[in-house]
Amino acid sequence: MPADAVPTSPAPPPAGPRRPASASAPASASVPSSAPVTVTGWGRTAPSAARLFRPRTYEEAAAAVRACGAHGARGGIARGLGRAYGDAAQNAGGAVLDMTGLDRVHAIDADGGTVLCDAGVSLHRLMEVLLPLGWFVPVTPGTRQVTVGGAIAADIHGKNHHVSGSFARHVLSLELLTADGGIRTVVPGTPLFDATAGGMGLTGVILTATVRLLPVETSWMSVDTERARDLDDLLARLTATDRYYRYSVAWIDLLARGAATGRAVLTRGDHAPLDALEALPRRNGQRPSPRTGAAASPGTPPSGSLWTPPSGSPWRASTRVRAGRSSFGEAFRFRRDMLASPLEFRTPSLPAAPSFVPDGLLGRTAMGLFNEFWYRRAPRARTDELQRLSTFFHPLDGVPHWNRIYGRSGFVQYQFVVGHGREEALRRIVDRISARRCPSFLAVLKRFGEGDPGWLSFPMPGWTLALDIPASLPGLGAFLDSLDEEVAAAGGRVYLAKDARLRPELLASMYPRLPEFRALRGELDPGGVFVSDLARRLGL
Numbered sequence: 001m002p003a004d005a006v007p008t009s010p011a012p013p014p015a016g017p018r019r020p021a022s023a024s025a026p027a028s029a030s031v032p033s034s035a036p037v038t039v040t041g042w043g044r045t046a047p048s049a050a051r052l053f054r055p056r057t058y059e060e061a062a063a064a065v066r067a068c069g070a071h072g073a074r075g076g077i078a079r080g081l082g083r084a085y086g087d088a089a090q091n092a093g094g095a096v097l098d099m100t101g102l103d104r105v106h107a108i109d110a111d112g113g114t115v116l117c118d119a120g121v122s123l124h125r126l127m128e129v130l131l132p133l134g135w136f137v138p139v140t141p142g143t144r145q146v147t148v149g150g151a152i153a154a155d156i157h158g159k160n161h162h163v164s165g166s167f168a169r170h171v172l173s174l175e176l177l178t179a180d181g182g183i184r185t186v187v188p189g190t191p192l193f194d195a196t197a198g199g200m201g202l203t204g205v206i207l208t209a210t211v212r213l214l215p216v217e218t219s220w221m222s223v224d225t226e227r228a229r230d231l232d233d234l235l236a237r238l239t240a241t242d243r244y245y246r247y248s249v250a251w252i253d254l255l256a257r258g259a260a261t262g263r264a265v266l267t268r269g270d271h272a273p274l275d276a277l278e279a280l281p282r283r284n285g286q287r288p289s290p291r292t293g294a295a296a297s298p299g300t301p302p303s304g305s306l307w308t309p310p311s312g313s314p315w316r317a318s319t320r321v322r323a324g325r326s327s328f329g330e331a332f333r334f335r336r337d338m339l340a341s342p343l344e345f346r347t348p349s350l351p352a353a354p355s356f357v358p359d360g361l362l363g364r365t366a367m368g369l370f371n372e373f374w375y376r377r378a379p380r381a382r383t384d385e386l387q388r389l390s391t392f393f394h395p396l397d398g399v400p401h402w403n404r405i406y407g408r409s410g411f412v413q414y415q416f417v418v419g420h421g422r423e424e425a426l427r428r429i430v431d432r433i434s435a436r437r438c439p440s441f442l443a444v445l446k447r448f449g450e451g452d453p454g455w456l457s458f459p460m461p462g463w464t465l466a467l468d469i470p471a472s473l474p475g476l477g478a479f480l481d482s483l484d485e486e487v488a489a490a491g492g493r494v495y496l497a498k499d500a501r502l503r504p505e506l507l508a509s510m511y512p513r514l515p516e517f518r519a520l521r522g523e524l525d526p527g528g529v530f531v532s533d534l535a536r537r538l539g540l
């Protein structure tokens with residue numbers, strides 16, 4: 001069974017207690033186990049075989065951890081929905097604890113805006129239950145199909161990192177099942193919290209978390225789109241105006257060369273306030289005119305931008321929004337439906353990707369044509385477009401198993417960050433990727449804000465670029481090794497949740513707090529109960 005086929009469907013509520021087991025949970029609690037299965041990350045490279053446990057209660061989780069530490073066992077690692085691209089949630093010859101069977105939402109404080117849930121709950125499920133109450137997850141990555149445990153363990157970032165930081169910043173407390181089978185309540189500001197946030201599951205199994213939420217008035221996004229003609233233009237636009245947007249991301253055409261190197265489409269916005277829906281045209285011909293000049297030139301703040309720093313003007317400013325509908329009847333129905341259920345969470349689904357796509361289909365020519373089309377179809381500058389949450393945040397989730405399109409050999413997602421002031425390194429790397437003609441249709445640039453407290457958390461203030469590359473590309477390993485060296489020399493780092501191939505000798509310079517992490521792990525888990533392929537490969 002391939003790893004991305006690990007069962008992930010919602011489980012019926014377990015019969016066990018609603019709160020985690022105590023440290024004295026009986027070791028005899030029954031633990032379902034199975035014969036070894038093949039496990040991979042989302043990129044489908046580097047498969048390895050492990051025994052899969054799927055605890056349904058906290059006692060079963062504790063018993064599974066004890067079994068992982070038994071004499072002769074090769075340890076264990078927690079797994080969520082397997083969306084880490086590389087080998088972080090696999091453990092060759094040992095055990096993998098599929099946490100998606102523990103997926104209860106225990107309590108929502110609808111006034112205070114917090115949720116207490118099991119770590120196996122997906123962000124998709126949280127959105128389903130929270131949006132109707134007017135709350136949204138504080139940070140979401142490019143897919144909703146990740147668990148809360150996976151979000152904390154990788155300390156994931158979203159398009160709002162420059163404003164909100166990464167996921168763990170919004171965690172008020174968590175319960176961690178440690179190597180001794182005991183459970184600890186872990187709160188921010190402690191070494192164990194900072195080792196666990198971004199710690200890739202290596203400090204223990206996260207059982208529950210309490211997360212602070214973001215209030216929203218609608219399930220719609222108000223989005224501004226603009227094109228940047230090259231990388232310099234893109235960096236200038238982001239630097240000058242990013243602070244006016246809660247969410248911000250740029251798609252880069254990495255197959256463009258020469259003067260167009262780094263040309264991009266910038267998409268930025270915020271949650272649409274209710275009055276943005278109310279402002280939709282009532283009749284054909286009454287469509288409000290779009291804002292003009294918004295962020296069209298670097299240095300010019302967008303006129304109606306939806307987010308400003310706390311000291312500035314209120315970010316829920318009234319906006320003029322285009323519905324993108326033409327006929328009178330259509331526009332009328334659209335507006336009526338939106339206003340009837342402004343917090344409805346709708347997620348379109350397209351047919352799944354075929355199980356096998358010939359390698360040549362995603363060659364340079366096809367990707368080049370796709371990129372050309374994608375760049376040209378984007379408006380030069382468009383403001384206040386209403387988009388569904390799923391369109392804005394998670395377009396790829398609409399195609400189940402889209403990772404299959406890279407063929408049997410899978411793909412690598414390469415993501416790195418370099419600090420502000422290191423734009424030269426970023427330019428050099430983008431030039432090299434463009435010159436190398438890496439076929440990539442998914443290349444995304446974001447501007448990170450303040451770094452996060454997690455010792456192995458990925459974000460640092462600066463620029464992060466992520467791109468998908470088919471693993472079958474000749475010479476890819478050596479090419480990426482040389483990019484790693486460039487990143488490390490610039491004081492940057494690669495993202496462990498995406499990695500499947502980094503050489504260990506570069507790790508310490510990329511993650512300066514690695515020694516503290518190793519020391520804490522050594523004390524907490526002297527027998528090495530928690531281990532993964534990633535941990536073995538990099539000596540974490």
Ligand SMILES: Cc1cc2nc3c(=O)[nH]c(=O)nc-3n(C[C@H](O)[C@H](O)[C@H](O)COP(=O)(O)OP(=O)(O)OC[C@H]3O[C@@H](n4cnc5c(N)ncnc54)[C@H](O)[C@@H]3O)c2cc1C
Pocket residue numbers: 042077078079080081082083084085088089099119120140141142143145146147148149150151153154155156157158159199200201202204205206207396497498532
């Ligand atoms: C399409 C796509 C877009 C993405 N976009 C982004 C993005 O924008 N930003 C970003 O930061 N990441 C992004 N990612 C990566 C993804 O957010 C992370 O890899 C995330 O950790 C996956 O969560 P998961 O539940 O699938 O965990 P898994 O992939 O199963 O595991 C990831 C890590 O979390 C650990 N873990 C999982 N559950 C637990 C638990 N209960 N206790 C302890 N450790 C646990 C595992 O041991 C492993 O180390 C993206 C991935 C995809 C496929």
